[in-house]
Amino acid sequence: MAKAWPVPGLDRRTRFREAAGRVILVRWREMMSYRAGTEAGEDIEELHAMRVSSRRLRAAMDAFEGAFPRKEFRRYLRQVKAITDTLGDARDLDVATERLEELKGQMGSEAQPGLDGLIRRYLDERRQEDPRISALFAQLDDEEFAPEFEAFIETHTGIDAAAVELEPADAPTPEP
Amino acid sequence: MAKPLPVKGIKPKRRIAPNARRIFEVRIGEVYSYEGAIGDPANVTELHDMRIAFKRLRYLLEIFDIGFDEDLSPHLEQVKQLQDLLGDIHDCDVQVPMLEEHLRWLDRQEADAIGALVVRAPPGERPDDVEEAYESFRASLDATRRSDERAGIHQLLGRRRRERDELYARFLGEWRRLKRERFRADLERSLGLT
Numbered sequence: 001m002a003k004a005w006p007v008p009g010l011d012r013r014t015r016f017r018e019a020a021g022r023v024i025l026v027r028w029r030e031m032m033s034y035r036a037g038t039e040a041g042e043d044i045e046e047l048h049a050m051r052v053s054s055r056r057l058r059a060a061m062d063a064f065e066g067a068f069p070r071k072e073f074r075r076y077l078r079q080v081k082a083i084t085d086t087l088g089d090a091r092d093l094d095v096a097t098e099r100l101e102e103l104k105g106q107m108g109s110e111a112q113p114g115l116d117g118l119i120r121r122y123l124d125e126r127r128q129e130d131p132r133i134s135a136l137f138a139q140l141d142d143e144e145f146a147p148e149f150e151a152f153i154e155t156h157t158g159i160d161a162a163a164v165e166l167e168p169a170d171a172p173t174p175e176p
Numbered sequence: 177m178a179k180p181l182p183v184k185g186i187k188p189k190r191r192i193a194p195n196a197r198r199i200f201e202v203r204i205g206e207v208y209s210y211e212g213a214i215g216d217p218a219n220v221t222e223l224h225d226m227r228i229a230f231k232r233l234r235y236l237l238e239i240f241d242i243g244f245d246e247d248l249s250p251h252l253e254q255v256k257q258l259q260d261l262l263g264d265i266h267d268c269d270v271q272v273p274m275l276e277e278h279l280r281w282l283d284r285q286e287a288d289a290i291g292a293l294v295v296r297a298p299p300g301e302r303p304d305d306v307e308e309a310y311e312s313f314r315a316s317l318d319a320t321r322r323s324d325e326r327a328g329i330h331q332l333l334g335r336r337r338r339e340r341d342e343l344y345a346r347f348l349g350e351w352r353r354l355k356r357e358r359f360r361a362d363l364e365r366s367l368g369l370t
Contacts, residue, residue, distance in 0.1 A: 010242045016195040017188035023239060059235035066186025066195065107331060114328020118278060 002049035003169035004056055005030045020064035021157025025164045027057040028149065031083075033168065038087070039137060041130060044094045051087040058084055068156050076149055079140075086136045090129035097122045178225040180232060181206060192243030193368070196236070200367050203233050204360065214351065217344045220269050227262035234259055246366045254359060261347040268340035275333045282322040282329075289320035 007026045010019055031053035037046030061077050100119050104112060140146065150161040183199045206229040213222035237252040293316055303309035354360075364370045 004238075010192075012191065012193070012243055012245070014192055014242075015189055016186070016192055019192050019243075020188070056235075059232070060239060062180065062232060063199065063236055063239045066183055066199070067188040103332070107328065111328035111331045114325040114330075114332070117282070117322070117325040118329065118332075121278070121281075 002034075002045075002052055004053075005169050006167050008165045008167065016064070017067045017157045018159060020060075020067040021153055021159030022164060023060045024057070024064060024153050024157075025150065025159060025161050026166065027053065027060045028153075029164075029166055030168070031057050032146070035137065038133065044091075047087060047094070047133075048091055051084065051091050054080065054084040054087060068152075072152065076152060079145060079149075083136065083140075086129075086132055090126060090133060093122050093126040093129065097126065178206075178228065192240055196240040196243050197367055197369055200233075200236060200240075201369055203229065203236055204363065204369075207233055208360065214348070217341075223262060224266050224269070227259060227266055230255055230259040230262060244367065248366060251359075251363045251366060254354060258347070258350060258354070261343060261350060265340060265343045265347060268336045268343065271336050272333060272340070275329055275336065279326060279329055282325055286320055286322045290317065293317060293320060 005026055007023050009022055014022075031050055034046050034050035034053060037043060038050045040046070058077070058080050061073075061080060065073060065077075097119055100115050100122070104115050107115065153159065154161050181202050183202050185198055186195050188195070207226065210222050210226035210229065213219045214226060217223075234252065234255045237248050237255060241248045241252075293313075361370070
């Protein structure tokens with residue numbers, strides 16, 4: 001599982017609203033860093049990492065909800081939830097298929113046709129998820145969700161999104 | 177899924193810890209609000225809701241750890257363990273009805289294929305070779321049958337039901353251990369709630 005990116009600039013003295021801005025913006029960027037890989041669809045781990053990051057983002061938004069005006073914040077939270085749910089449907093099918101493939105080795109020959117049939121069904125359903133994921137990303141672009149969301153967080157936390165330091169957890173360590 | 181209760185009295189311009197304490201107080205209460213229901217393994221919804229409550233608590237411990245002097249990681253490990261167990265129980269609770277639905281889906285697939293085969297059969301014409309026509313029809317009919325797929329699905333169903341029983345017993349054991357070890361009181365003390 002992809003590690004959470006560290007959130008620089010936090011300590012015990014940090015104000016709640018400032019922490020809200022830093023954590024949410026880092027989690028947002030972390031999630032979106034997996035977008036290209038998820039859209040490419042060549043490695044199922046990219047989608048998995050994006051889904052895990054989206055859950056971290058949701059958790060951060062739940063934790064810091066009190067720093068924002070409730071009604072507007074709920075609208076953004078719903079959109080992030082839609083991202084998690086859409087990615088989750090695809091991921092659940094990826095996991096189910098993987099588990100069935102593993103189980104095939106542990107179960108007898110009489111069970112194989114049933115497992116194969118179920119795997120075929122899940123793969124069919126999984127193929128139908130790709131257009132839903134593409135539609136979701138297209139909707140985010142059409143509605144200019146990213147700049148609007150970042151501006152909202154900036155306004156209510158005083159954190160400049162462009163100045164937030166990012167330390168991707170999976171980035172290669174630079175040579176000394 | 178139960179919605180989280182609203183947390184009142186957050187003061188965004190204050191530091192993390194005093195605000196986090198208000199949030200923890202509500203979320204810990206949510207976890208323990210399911211205590212009366214989890215003794216019955218049939219309470220699928222309550223077990224699922226408790227998993228969500230544990231998940232919220234787990235993320236709070238991760239996010240707000242930076243605001244507290246005391247190391248919260250031992251509490252985080254306990255919460256993760258319970259959340260994982262409840263997650264595995266939930267997986268079984270989701271998969272069992274999915275597999276049951278798959279058996280019904282196989283029935284429908286079979287019925288549809290047989291229906292299509294009957295519709296394709298030419299009405300009222302007696303074939304020259306009745307025996308050959310019968311064998312051909314029978315072969316087509318056999319090809320539509322999905323009965324060989326059912327055995328594996330029934331086996332999977334059995335496995336998932338057994339796993340669910342084992343996981344539930346483990347969960348209950350862990351929950352009782354936390355109670356004995358006064359987990360809640362320890363956590364609340366670490367957070368400065370008592």
